[in-house]
Amino acid sequence: MYSAYCVVAPDGTTRLAVFFDGFEDNDDAQLFLKMLMAPYESPHYYDESDTVH
Numbered sequence: 137m138y139s140a141y142c143v144v145a146p147d148g149t150t151r152l153a154v155f156f157d158g159f160e161d162n163d164d165a166q167l168f169l170k171m172l173m174a175p176y177e178s179p180h181y182y183d184e185s186d187t188v189h
Contacts, residue, residue, distance in 0.1 A: 140154045159165040 137157045138154055140152060143151050143153060145151050159168065
């Protein structure tokens with residue numbers, strides 16, 4: 137299950153926030169986030185998110 141919200145950022149651009157639910161644990165959520173963001177991140181850079189619980 138998920139919910140999504142569009143918000144206007146201070147610089148006038150629009151941002152998308154998506155909240156996913158239903159992960160078994162934090163490791164499961166982190167793995168999903170890593171796979172989701174892999175196409176957009178450099179293969180030499182990985183920064184753990186501290187917003188996924």
